[in-house]
Amino acid sequence: MGNSRLTIVNVRLPLADERLYYTLRAEGGRWTEVAAQDGYLERSEPYAPFDAEGAVRAECLDAEGKVALPGFADVHMHLDKAFSLPKVGNVSGTLGEAIANYAASAGTFSKEEILSRIMKTALQAVSYGTSAIRTHLDFHAAAGRRVALQSVEAALEAKERLAPYLELQIFPMFSYRSSTASDVELFEEALRMGVTGVGGAPHIADEPERNIDLIFSLAEKFDRPIDLHTDETDDPEMKTVLYIADKTTASGYGGRVTVDHLCSLASMPPAEAASVIARMAEAKLSAVTLPAANLYLQGRGDSAAVRRGVTRVKELAAAGIPIATASDNVHDPFHPFGRGDMLQIALITAYGAHMGAPSDLRLLLRMATEIPASIMGLRGYGIAAGNAADLVLLDAVTPDELFTKLPDRRWIYRAGRWLKFAPPEAGWEVPELGEQWTAYRRYGL
Ligand SMILES: [Zn+2]
Structure with a gap:
């Protein structure tokens, strides 16, 4: 976690106003800024898109209009x-x-x-x-x-x-x-x-x-x-x-x-x-x-x-x-x-x-x-400045698309890092925070 920083532009937040695009900034695992943009931002340095595998490689991400929700x-x-x-x-x-x-x-x-x-x-x-x-x-x-x-x-x-x-x-x-x-x-x-x-x-x-x-x-x-x-x-x-x-x-x-x-x-x-x-x-x-x-x-x-x-x-x-x-x-x-x-x-x-x-x-x-x-009485929940930077970004650009696509591609940011998911055979052991971790996406009976 530490000083990890994240900025995401062109995010849609349907729990706020689904018509707008937002810029989100996090530092040390907390949101520091959640701001509505004046329209869609054309991509420019330093913002990077998802890479060819759909992974996030940069601290500055262009979400290309995708929907984000709190966990x-x-x-x-x-x-x-x-x-x-x-x-x-x-x-x-x-x-x-x-x-x-x-x-x-x-x-x-x-x-x-x-x-x-x-x-x-x-x-x-x-x-x-x-x-x-x-x-x-x-x-x-x-x-x-x-x-x-x-x-x-x-x-x-x-x-x-x-x-x-x-x-x-x-x-x-x-x-x-x-x-x-x-x-x-x-x-x-x-x-x-x-x-x-x-x-x-x-x-x-x-x-x-x-x-x-x-x-x-x-x-x-x-x-x-x-x-x-x-x-x-x-x-x-x-x-x-x-x-x-x-x-x-x-x-x-x-x-x-x-x-x-x-x-x-x-x-x-x-x-x-x-x-x-x-x-x-x-x-x-x-x-x-x-x-x-x-x-x-x-x-x-x-x-x-x-x-x-x-x-x-x-x-x-x-x-x-x-x-x-x-x-x-x-x-x-x-x-x-x-x-x-x-x-x-x-x-x-x-x-x-x-x-x-x-x-x-x-x-x-x-x-x-x-x-x-x-x-559940969760404290500091939601995408707002001061709250824990707990986010799921989904491969859809509107609520309608969320429900019709049920997108399998999701990017999860938690406690100052993007979570990575290994294949099921990696087991369910959870390493200490700070190491790459693994999780089941499917179960093996
Ligand atoms: Zn029950």
Whole structure:
């Protein structure tokens, strides 16, 4: 990092004003200037274009009108489970079978295997431009202390190793079965180890309200945020989100609670959904849609007019609720596809939520960057003077082109350097910052 300097001209910033070209200057890993240009600058010394291989060779780059975004923020992944599909199948393709099969296998994985999955998947996401991930973690208290805590240990180790490239937040999921004093004590141990917040899936608990009460008491005791899988079902009667909203207000936790999936909201009649959304807004909940997983998992019980399972994205946004989109599962029994690419997820969100107008595309880009960054409480995020020079430059010149091309060519600038990606066989070892590093662009099973 040190005194590294970078100047880029002719960049488009769709999160600012996509009609303008900008000049960006960074020094020592921070933006020092972000200025709108008076039109497109014809190339002149010392600005160099990308070379024949598309690589950046100079400190002064002419971006030729390409789009830049701050690093993507993926606020909901399951890095500990990613790429486990060859070991844990799902014949029916339902959420129920995925949960049951994974829980039954949880005791068979080693800590090293979980660490390897986390590193591989996170680095792959970095290679697509992601700079922050919130991972949920399975926490199988019923399988015993070793099984429950080894995922936490693996995630904490990965967080440290990934720190130069990625901010990793860790949310173990308080078990929907946990209710004994020793289960709660075990979760407290995870919180003392340094995980970021409290996750869970209370809608599948035998006693959802009691499960939510325990989650809130753990979060309050350790002063941590909450992020919950919520009402991930086609059943319009399921509204645990209302109890979460009430608890949030009663605990003074507004702005620190995120509810994810919200599939039942999509099945409700519009007036009923509107009243639930109004209660969510009052309680200052944040929301996350996971369209890839839910398009795949939901609607399995429908034989006609099959529901899509994607929550009411536009209505939630219109109500002023911060709503992000995120990857969820990657190649595991919950979702067999995915690659940790937030641009691909933004496109799937566009299909799932009927979003294609120019204003929709801008919102989708914000749902993959600024909005999840604010949900995650990231400091100094965004392309602005004083912030960390965290940038993904994409091979497209407009938002429309981003969504139609899903450009594979991306240039990632982080911590004062352009990242370089070696082929998969180079492995996922992360060298110390300052050396050339390697990352998976593809996974090898
Ligand atoms: Zn999830």
